[in-house]
Amino acid sequence: MATDPRGLRGDAPLLDAWLRFQESPPTPFTIPGHKQRHDLVGDVVAGDVPLYAGLDTMKLSAGVLAEAESRAARLWGADLCRFSTGGATQANQAVALAVAGDGDRVVVSRTLHRSLLLGLVLAGLTPVWVRPEVDRATGLPLGVAPDTVRRALAENPDVRAVFVGDPSYVGTVGDVGGLADAAHEHDVPLVVDAAWAAHFGFHPDLPRHPLQLGADVVVTSAHKSLPAWSQAALVLARTGRVDAARLDAGVEATATTSPAGAILASTDAARALLERDGRDLLGDAIAAVRAARDRLARVDGLVVLDGPGVDPLKLTLVLSATGADGNAVERDLLAAGLPVESADRDVIVGVVSLADTAATLDALAAALATSVERHRGASRPVVGPAAYRVDPVTAVPPREAFFAASESVPIASAVGRTSAELVAPYPPGIPVLAPGETITTDTVAALEQARSAGVRIAYAADPELATLRVTNP
Template identity: 55%
Template sequence: MPRNDPLGLADDAPLFAAWLRMTADVTAGRTRFFSIPGHKQNHRLVGPLVDGDLPLYAGLEAPGPLALLTDAEQRAARAWGVDWCRFSVGGSTHANQAVALAVGRPGDTVIVSRTLHRSMLSGLILAGLRPVWVYPELDEQHGLPGGVPPAAVAEALHRHPEAKAVLVGDPSYVGTSGDLEGLADAAHAAGVPLVVDGAWAAHFGFRPDYPQHALARGADALVISAHKTLPAMNQAALLLARTTREGGLLDPARLERGFETGHTTSPSGAVLASIDASRALLQHHGERLLGDLLGLRRRAAEKLRSVSGLEVPTGPAADPAKLVIRLPGTGASGLRVDQRLRAAGFTIEMADRDTLIPMLTMADDVVAVDALVTSIVAAVEAERGPARPISRSPAWSTVPVTGMAPREAFFATHESVDATAAVGRVSGELVAPYPPGVPVLAPGEMITAETVDELRRIAKEGGRIAYAADPSLRTFQVVRD
């Protein structure tokens, strides 16, 4: 077994196998590129940064039909139990936008979870869809979001029988999941598809003590980010669907058009190969590796729970591998803890005042996780203060007032006004704390004093405010009257 395929995945991963062969040929000088990318695998200009960056076209694939990519995508479709799959090198952002373009036409209504990622909101703008918001339940103890209640979706569909789809994010950024079977029943009773942004759940469904993936629970389409919880390269994602060919509710031709509209014509062969390899890894070694990951998470949680005031929430509807650390009971600021962790050489996925989320994956080991936990405990103790009340992030609790459709606001004439003057005006921009990238303010929504105050509070605490034209929040972009 070659060193660069330690688990023997190439036999069931055609794109990955092609990448291995071409990498070997380039290293041995048997292949020389007179095609893009412009670095031509040469270290002379920018050093080893270019290693492994092989193209799909005029690279892994021979001229003609894309046989290897088609084979890899079909294998993934079978692995997730559906008939349609495309690999994206534009992350879940591209996949969410593709499915938005596929489910309706400009002016159509869709039922949408308010805690959707900004990529789906931008998809609504591109497609000209009009959202009817539904909201997740909130855990009163921790202030974290749960799932969207099926009854809320059923009621929204009853009020809007013209709706064309139901779009939800599940699991949430903090790993909580809802009743997808109930959501699917509500959507299907109305004759519309359920589309799930499951970006954080690429590992679901491949071991009995993890949740089933959304397609197995009744969803018609699923977006997953292979680069988040699997060992795929950044920007690697999949869009999977059950189409009308299998008695589903989604048109495969519309899905293809939606996907190709935002897809690059120069996809990275390396990113695509990493999706193929990650799928093969899940099918052949996922049960063992995901079991090891559960052990790492349990070990970390046990040590962290010994810290006075620190909480590590879990529950039957949560991703069992997601490590969410709540700090209000310690009085420590998550942002200051994060600074200490960075100084100690650790980066984590997310930090705000009350929450830390270090990502644990199948690539981690006991030594690394133990070192991280030791540093977290030390940083929390160094920042310890009086316990504070639980607060709800506006990302999970915002209830917007709609002034106009998102697309209309996006293309309207905008002007920049002082924050005080912006209150009561229609927003022309999207503003979100990042992470998690869930909009607190979106195009077409009325700007309220509460929204401005909450965003400024996050910024003052050291959080990152993303996508705003003025990150200082002294001014806002509004629709010109």
């Protein structure tokens, strides 16, 4: 269904301010330096309106950001909402600063994004790691079991918070309600990185969102399943177990002092659209994914992630039994103008948002089916992503290792040493190795397997993995 974005302006104060700026552009003597001229570097700066002296006065006298955040809080049933122009990365790090203090310990799911692990470094927190259950048939992660968190809390009664990521990058959905119960039994907050789930709770065929299930803090991206600018995200919190002032301070400490107004306005507009038309738009997208899944399930050997424990808006395929190499399939998709979020030898992930239609999903499903048949080969054993197969061994707190004197050593010589760096295949950016962890033969094998499967090792001092950075003895 088509919508008129100007029809949202009455319920989206930041969008209204952005439109008013375009309708009556000033002659600014403020930043940004392009001064709204497009003849200098081109339309690449089109739409770039600052928050300060743009959407609002330099003194923020109109209060449009506060009003927009208040409306988002009401929609999600939160006590507090803050917008992030630094994506879920900034939001995760702000929350890490807010919920505990330097030297404190927190339970952390190993499925979490690198941004949260670097948040541990910034806040001086020490992780008590918990791992998700893994589906044997696909090698992909399920949720962290509530009893796993209960055991971690019972064995570590000084823990200050529980951090999990749900849904997973591949779209599997865990028992967030059970995790909230487990955390609250020990009177600590549950923080959920739900970056991929801004749409949850807004259609009857979707899982409820984490706040509805008892979570205390939720981080979610407005630019993944909603139609906001890149870097748009939200922090949503209930403040019974979280200090609102400290969360505000964490957001301000990690935020730019020159926030991009277009990102903020698009977050506000996406929220208003979700509130007004979300059910209909999501219903159309869910039906389109359903049709694509059904079509792809008829491809011999192709495993299509599906069922009640999977986000209805995610398209995740496991190719192992087809023998096709996902990297070759990805090249076909790129040639057809159909890029996907992630592709390695065994797994392809397509992100679907409420902007998608039956036509876009039909084109993707057809291209996938054709390409898998083109590259079909001998069936391979299922090998899941590297991050879910390694048991982390913490030697020292992440912050200590991150700032320690370090050296680069050949990867074979790094076994037994303490990592000074975070190493994460990307996407999805889930670390195989974190600062402060002992490097094991399993770690090295998992990293080498990821690289051989065609995954980019994006976050490493040496992306070729010939060397690793380790702390000095």
